[in-house]
Amino acid sequence: MLVLGCTSQKGGVAKSSLARLLAREFAAKGRRVLLADLDLLQATSLEWARRRVEAGLRPDVPVVGCESVKHALKQARQADVDCLVLDARGFADAQTLKVAWAAEALLIPSGLAVDDLLPAVRLAHELTRAGVPRVQIGMRSAAPATRRARSRRRHATSVRRATTASRLPGRSGPATAGLMTKAALPPRRAIRRCRPRPGPSRPAPWHSLRRGQA
Numbered sequence: 689m690l691v692l693g694c695t696s697q698k699g700g701v702a703k704s705s706l707a708r709l710l711a712r713e714f715a716a717k718g719r720r721v722l723l724a725d726l727d728l729l730q731a732t733s734l735e736w737a738r739r740r741v742e743a744g745l746r747p748d749v750p751v752v753g754c755e756s757v758k759h760a761l762k763q764a765r766q767a768d769v770d771c772l773v774l775d776a777r778g779f780a781d782a783q784t785l786k787v788a789w790a791a792e793a794l795l796i797p798s799g800l801a802v803d804d805l806l807p808a809v810r811l812a813h814e815l816t817r818a819g820v821p822r823v824q825i826g827m828r829s830a831a832p833a834t835r836r837a838r839s840r841r842r843h844a845t846s847v848r849r850a851t852t853a854s855r856l857p858g859r860s861g862p863a864t865a866g867l868m869t870k871a872a873l874p875p876r877r878a879i880r881r882c883r884p885r886p887g888p889s890r891p892a893p894w895h896s897l898r899r900g901q902a
């Protein structure tokens with residue numbers, strides 16, 4: 689079973705949109721898929737599924753609300769699905785690490801602005817330091833005019849590539865903070881600027897991770 693996780697340290701960055709897109713595309717390709725909504729307060733994906741059923745839309749995309757990653761994995765095994773997509777909550781906490789460990793690939797949607805990108809890159813570094821083998825950041829387009837159109841095309845390409853199961857490495861692969869596609873990246877200079885600098889004076893960027901608030 690392929691497990692994909694959509695997470696972020698920020699709210700409103702398109703985690704649920706990406707998770708729904710992935711699940712819908714898997715279902716359209718005839719795969720047995722389950723989308724697990726881990727954000728029971730907002731229940732964005734659950735509501736989306738309800739609206740789809742009411743509107744009679746195809747393909748069917750089964751969505752379940754889960755209070756934990758363990759619960760989602762259990763539901764997916766019981767349903768014997770090919771693919772489980774995890775739609776995580778709008779902040780980083782201990783559950784983020786559980787999503788990261790369960791997933792073959794962890795997708796972090798991000799806006800293009802440095803203010804958005806910097807915490808996303810920090811989160812990716814924090815996760816890879818915690819031993820997560822594969823973290824990918826997808827740029828969510830936000831700029832107007834031609835740049836927006838270009839970014840959206842890249843975003844779509846990134847999603848297509850990310851869904852190609854054969855490209856996803858096994859758990860034994862080396863720890864890398866890979867980015868979704870080279871084409872989706874801003875210039876290398878911008879990424880270098882976003883890299884957290886090591887040093888004892890720098891506060892841990894992601895305090896809640898080790899507090900056990902799953």
Ligand SMILES: Nc1ncnc2c1ncn2[C@@H]1O[C@H](COP(=O)(O)OP(=O)(O)OP(=O)(O)O)[C@@H](O)[C@H]1O
Nearest residue numbers: 698699700701702703704705706732777778828829
């Ligand atoms: N590629 C995109 N470009 C621009 N806007 C987008 C894109 N994808 C989604 N959005 C918009 O961003 C908003 C937030 O989307 P979504 O609910 O998927 O985010 P989220 O990260 O799941 O939010 P939350 O943290 O509250 O769960 C929605 O209004 C959605 O339509």
Ligand SMILES: [Mg+2]
Nearest residue numbers: 703704727732
């Ligand atoms: Mg959401």
